[in-house]
Amino acid sequence: MKRARTFAIAFLALVTLACVFAGIVAPSGYAHQFRDIPGAGPSRQHWLGTDDLGRDRFSRMLYGTRVSLLLAPTAALLSSLLAAMIGGTAGFAGGWYQRVVMTATDLFLSLPWLFLLITVRALLPLNVSPITSVVITFTLLGCLGWAAAARVVCADARALRNSDFILLARASGANGFRLLHRHLIPNLMPVVFAQFWLSIPVFILAEANLGILGLGVAEPLPSWGSLLRELESYSSMSSSVWQFIPLLLLIAVVSCFHLLMTDRELPV
Amino acid sequence: MKKHCFASLTFVLLILSSAFAQSASQLRFCLRSEPKTFNPLLVEEDASDTVRYLTGGVLVRVNRQTQKLEPGLATSWKVSKDGRTITFNLRPNLKFSDGTPFSAEDVAYTVRQMMDPNLHSPVGDTFRSGDGNTEAKVLSANKVTITFPAPIAGLDRLFDQVAIMSAKSPKKEMAVLGPYYVAENKAGSYLVLQRNLNYWKHDASGRQLPYVDSVRLDIQQNRDLELLKFLRGEVDFVNSIDAEYFDKVTAEKPALAHDAGPSLDSEHVWFNQVPAAPIPDYKKAWFTSTSFRRAVSESINREDLARVAFRGHARPAVGIVSPANQFWFNSRLQPHPFDQKSALQRLERDGFKLQDGVLRDRTGHAVEFSIITNAGNKYRERMATMIQQDLAGVGMKVNVVTLDFPSLIERITRNFNYEACLLGLVNTELDPASVMNVWVSSAENHQWNPSQKTPATAWEAEIDRLMRAQASTLSDKERKQYFDRVQEIAWEQEPFIYLVIKDALSAVSASVQNAHPVVLRPQVFWNLEQFEMAQQVAEKK
Numbered sequence: 079m080k081r082a083r084t085f086a087i088a089f090l091a092l093v094t095l096a097c098v099f100a101g102i103v104a105p106s107g108y109a110h111q112f113r114d115i116p117g118a119g120p121s122r123q124h125w126l127g128t129d130d131l132g133r134d135r136f137s138r139m140l141y142g143t144r145v146s147l148l149l150a151p152t153a154a155l156l157s158s159l160l161a162a163m164i165g166g167t168a169g170f171a172g173g174w175y176q177r178v179v180m181t182a183t184d185l186f187l188s189l190p191w192l193f194l195l196i197t198v199r200a201l202l203p204l205n206v207s208p209i210t211s212v213v214i215t216f217t218l219l220g221c222l223g224w225a226a227a228a229r230v231v232c233a234d235a236r237a238l239r240n241s242d243f244i245l246l247a248r249a250s251g252a253n254g255f256r257l258l259h260r261h262l263i264p265n266l267m268p269v270v271f272a273q274f275w276l277s278i279p280v281f282i283l284a285e286a287n288l289g290i291l292g293l294g295v296a297e298p299l300p301s302w303g304s305l306l307r308e309l310e311s312y313s314s315m316s317s318s319v320w321q322f323i324p325l326l327l328l329i330a331v332v333s334c335f336h337l338l339m340t341d342r343e344l345p346v
Numbered sequence: 347m348k349k350h351c352f353a354s355l356t357f358v359l360l361i362l363s364s365a366f367a368q369s370a371s372q373l374r375f376c377l378r379s380e381p382k383t384f385n386p387l388l389v390e391e392d393a394s395d396t397v398r399y400l401t402g403g404v405l406v407r408v409n410r411q412t413q414k415l416e417p418g419l420a421t422s423w424k425v426s427k428d429g430r431t432i433t434f435n436l437r438p439n440l441k442f443s444d445g446t447p448f449s450a451e452d453v454a455y456t457v458r459q460m461m462d463p464n465l466h467s468p469v470g471d472t473f474r475s476g477d478g479n480t481e482a483k484v485l486s487a488n489k490v491t492i493t494f495p496a497p498i499a500g501l502d503r504l505f506d507q508v509a510i511m512s513a514k515s516p517k518k519e520m521a522v523l524g525p526y527y528v529a530e531n532k533a534g535s536y537l538v539l540q541r542n543l544n545y546w547k548h549d550a551s552g553r554q555l556p557y558v559d560s561v562r563l564d565i566q567q568n569r570d571l572e573l574l575k576f577l578r579g580e581v582d583f584v585n586s587i588d589a590e591y592f593d594k595v596t597a598e599k600p601a602l603a604h605d606a607g608p609s610l611d612s613e614h615v616w617f618n619q620v621p622a623a624p625i626p627d628y629k630k631a632w633f634t635s636t637s638f639r640r641a642v643s644e645s646i647n648r649e650d651l652a653r654v655a656f657r658g659h660a661r662p663a664v665g666i667v668s669p670a671n672q673f674w675f676n677s678r679l680q681p682h683p684f685d686q687k688s689a690l691q692r693l694e695r696d697g698f699k700l701q702d703g704v705l706r707d708r709t710g711h712a713v714e715f716s717i718i719t720n721a722g723n724k725y726r727e728r729m730a731t732m733i734q735q736d737l738a739g740v741g742m743k744v745n746v747v748t749l750d751f752p753s754l755i756e757r758i759t760r761n762f763n764y765e766a767c768l769l770g771l772v773n774t775e776l777d778p779a780s781v782m783n784v785w786v787s788s789a790e791n792h793q794w795n796p797s798q799k800t801p802a803t804a805w806e807a808e809i810d811r812l813m814r815a816q817a818s819t820l821s822d823k824e825r826k827q828y829f830d831r832v833q834e835i836a837w838e839q840e841p842f843i844y845l846v847i848k849d850a851l852s853a854v855s856a857s858v859q860n861a862h863p864v865v866l867r868p869q870v871f872w873n874l875e876q877f878e879m880a881q882q883v884a885e886k887k
Contacts, residue, residue: 111735116654131654131728200753204716204764205745297731297746307724 086334093331097144104137109298119318126320129308133298139324142300146282147331149216154277156220161227162270168228169235170262180232186225195222195288208299215294219281227273234269238262279332286328302328371879373558373858374581375871376566380534385519386509387460387467393565399868400539400561402509403523403546405434405453406502410864410872413672413776415503419448419510419523419546429497429820432505436488441544443527446515450490454482455513457492469507472779473498499817499825500777525556525875537563547875556875557882576853582879583854583861585870588725589659592851602853604863604870605659608670609850610773612663613729614842615717615766617642619795619802623762628711633765634803637696639840643682644689645740646733652846655728659851663844665837666785667829670850670865671776674826676833682840686739693740705741714743715765718757721748729845730768758793767793768845774867778816778829785832786813794841805839859883 096103105123106112112124112132119127126135168179198218206214238244238261247261286303288294295301305324381393386402389395405420420434440448460470461480473480478495485491498504515521520528525547526539539561547555564581566572573591575581577598587595596603617633618625632638648662662681669675690700697708705713717733719726727748734744749757757764773780783789787798787806801807809832816828836842850865859878863870871877 109735111654111732113650113654113732116657130724131731196750197753200749204718204747205714207745296748297727298734 082337086337089330090334090338093143093327094147097140097147100137100140100144104134104140106134106137108133108138108141108300110134117318120320126323127318135305135320135324138300139305139327142302142305142324143327143331145212145295145299146285146302149212150278150281150285151274153216153220153223153281154274156217157223157277157281158227158270158274160221160224161231161273162266164224165228165231166235166262166266166270169232169237170239170258172236172239176232176236180229183225183228183232187229191222192287195219195284199288206296208296211296212294212299212301215285215288216281219284223277223281223284227270227277230273231266231269234266235262238265275335275338278335282328282332370560371558371882372560372562373874373877373879374562374564375583375585376572376575376581377537377563378565378567378569378572380565381537384528386511387456387465387469390468396563396868396871397528397537397539398509399524400526400871400874401522401524401528401542403448404507404509405436405505408503408506408776408866410866410868411862413866415506419453423502425501425820427820429499429501429818430495431491431493432501433485433489433491436490437546438488440523440546442512442515442517442521442523443542443544444512444515444517444521445544446512446517446521448510448512448523449487450484452510452513453490453492454484456508456511457482459511460508472504472507497818497820499779499819503777526561529560534565536565539563545875549876557878558874561874573853576855579855579857581855582858583852583870585852585868587851587853589657589848589851592659592853593657595853602855604852604854606850606852606863606865606869608661608668608847609865610668610670610776611770612668612773612847613726613768613770613845614663615733615768615845616794616842617715617766618762618764619841620762621795621802623764625763625765628707628709629715629765632707632713632715635696636839637692638698639843640682641689641692641696641698641740642737642742643840643843644685644692645742646736646843646845647684648681648845649684650736651729651732655725655732656846656848659849660846661849663847665833665844666781666842667833668773668847670847671773673822674776674778674829676830678830679833679837681844682837684736689740700741703741704743712743713741714745716745716747717766717768718747718749718754718764719768720751720754726768726770733768759790759796776866778813778825778832782813782817785836786810803839805835809835856880 105125110133112128112134114132115128116130116132117128118124118132121127124134124136126139129135129138164179164183168176195218199215202214244257244261247257252260282302285294285301286306288303294303297304302324306328308321309325377393377396379391379393381397382391383389383394384397386398389398404418406423407416407418408414409416419440420436422435424433425431434453436448436450436453442448457480459465460467461473462470473494475494475498476496480495481493483491483493494501510523511519512521522542523546525542525545527542528537529540530538541556541559545555549555566575569591572581572584573587573594576584577595584591592603592605617639619630619634621630623630652658652660652662664679664681665676667675693705698713699706707713717730719730727746730746734746737744754767758767784791784793786792787795787801787810790796792798795802798806801810812828812832816825819825819828850863850869852863852870854861854863854870857880859880860873860876861870862873864872866872
């Protein structure tokens with residue numbers, strides 16, 4: 079397991095480095111259209127060929143990975159924090175407050191969130207730059223993705239509230255803030271952390287899904303979602319095997335995150 | 347002895363059934379949705395229109411290849427000088443598919459039904475020319491005259507859409523006069539049309555049409571699956587395919603791919619010129635400036651759009667009318683050339699300045715706007731991205747926004763909260779009367795500034811005048827002169843910046859004989875009654 083974890087870390091580090099230095103590594107800009115060679119196969123100039131508009135696929139993959147890898151963890155952090163606050167306080171407080179919060183969470187979970195995202199995205203102002211649009215997309219994902227994690231955190235906080243050491247601390251005269259700060263939060267961290275790691279691939283895939291619907295990151299900025307759109311129809315999936323490389327990268331990155339997460343969970 | 351008789355009988359039955367199985371020919375293709383109605387007067391969508399085309403008998407038919415009007419159930423017809431009345435002489439001794447005799451009474455009944463305001467017939471709407479009643483008068487068993495309250499331009503061609511219904515048949519709209527009738531309808535799955543044995547049409551050798559015994563219409567929304575079925579030989583043609591599917595067919599079976607040339611469908615972009623739109627005034631000033639629109643138009647490389655976005659299966663658009671519309675197209679007009687130098691000069695004359703790669707207006711605002719289009723249409727998304735790069739060449743910053751279709755429609759028709767929009771127009775009619783609802787300034791579909799009480803500009807007033815003039819004139823020559831001028835004004839003013847005209851692409855199996863795909867809808871099966879299956883031809887030989 080250790081080897082797998084080391085491999086995962088090394089792979090993620092390599093991908094992260096390549097993305098951070100995309101400006102140096104990429105052979106051309108992600109938006110530049112080589113209109114004379116749309117849909118070209120791999121060559122010296124274009125290692126993964128060009129897309130339908132003649133844009134270098136390798137460059138777009140690097141920049142797209144940067145977008146997805148930078149913003150998916152940020153969205154995951156946002157949703158995990160929301161989950162910790164909402165679920166943690168509900169579980170710790172218990173009683174009617176917990177029931178109200180959990181009912182609201184259940185209602186939130188029952189929403190068709192994909193349609194909600196599409197609707198919210200459609201209501202946003204039109205004149206925003208691609209960078210702003212990508213930030214908005216991931217912020218929305220972060221704001222809407224807390225509910226499932228909040229239930230898990232709430233269950234854990236409820237178990238902790240009734241545990242012996244909390245009872246002992248309470249009996250020793252510890253106030254609510256001290257109980258939260260010294261006892262509850264440190265003990266909730268592993269579950270929140272696990273939810274954080276779990277959310278990253280979920281958000282990457284959610285953005286990819288939105289991208290496939292044409293509602294993700296605005297053109298010409300690439301993301302994994304927009305890269306995967308090339309594979310959305312049977313006619314596009316010709317003999318061009320290199321079109322699958324962004325998909326393989328997505329699978330590899332998500333798998334590495336899962337490996338890291340699984341390994342972190344073991345000692346808990 | 348009994349055993350011997352039974353064996354002989356079985357043998358004879360087997361031979362008969364196999365002979366029958368060989369001779370019963372079936373053509374298969376896909377509908378993209380379930381037909382919503384079999385009533386030919388209530389047809390609104392493609393699937394019902396397909397069923398109507400294959401089952402309905404019409405008085406006159408537009409030949410999709412020659413674009414000329416040909417006799418159908420009527421052997422001859424005459425439009426009165428005032429353009430309000432049309433008289434049809436009908437073929438004698440015809441019968442509906444269920445055996446009910448056909449007469450002038452049926453034509454009168456159909457017209458009365460069609461014009462009944464309570465029915466809300468979309469077909470009837472195309473005949474509504476003014477206040478008052480439409481009269482259908484039976485002059486004899488084979489002669490009928492129809493009088494409308496006001497003149498209708500291109501009146502006779504409109505009857506191409508009117509499938510005649512029986513006034514007496516107990517089967518109502520299911521009794522038809524076309525080449526096929528609906529024999530089986532499995533909701534959501536398929537439809538089977540059987541050959542109408544009472545169909546009136548015969549080929550030159552006197553053989554009754556249609557040749558193919560039945561048509562199976564599989565309901566298949568997924569276009570990938572439709573193409574796969576075609577490539578596997580499970581369906582016989584794909585009526586209209588997009589550029590990528592076309593290339594796929596060309597790569598695998600080149601002989602089956604058919605490009606009939608430019609279609610009637612165009613793609614265009616327009617700027618929001620609605621005075622009440624919630625956009626800044628300085629942007630409204632750009633969008634209402636002819637120079638700005640012309641400059642944007644000249645900065646777009648249409649050749650590239652056609653070659654890259656549509657893989658070469660499109661061509662630069664000229665204007666309102668496609669060159670495929672042989673009579674009404676104004677051949678004096680050419681597509682606007684790609685010339686960014688000229689565009690910049692035009693912009694400079696209008697007070698714009700290019701500074702450090704950013705175009706600014708006379709008040710110093712950087713030129714930046716968004717183009718919305720519908721999410722999921724990859725051709726439009728590609729075009730928008732290419733336009734984004736083209737306009738960056740003259741210092742304009744364009745944000746491409748893809749929206750789900752209901753949101754997009756909400757913005758362009760109700761709240762007008764958008765700046766520019768890229769969409770397409772699907773044209774099925776050749777006559778300019780069909781675009782009245784777009785080009786007259788009071789029309790709801792006058793998309794850049796709809797439902798105007800009085801024309802906002804002098805050139806819109808002029809278009810209104812010309813469109814009304816062509817609609818009230820009966821001479822095609824005169825109508826063309828008016829409509830040519832409308833095309834010229836639209837070309838000069840560019841309220842719609844026409845981008846490309848898509849090619850009419852289709853795929854037809856080698857097992858189908860006599861198929862000659864054309865640009866007018868229905869592209870492939872316009873002459874389905876003359877289709878023969880290769881198996882039938884072989885058997886005949």
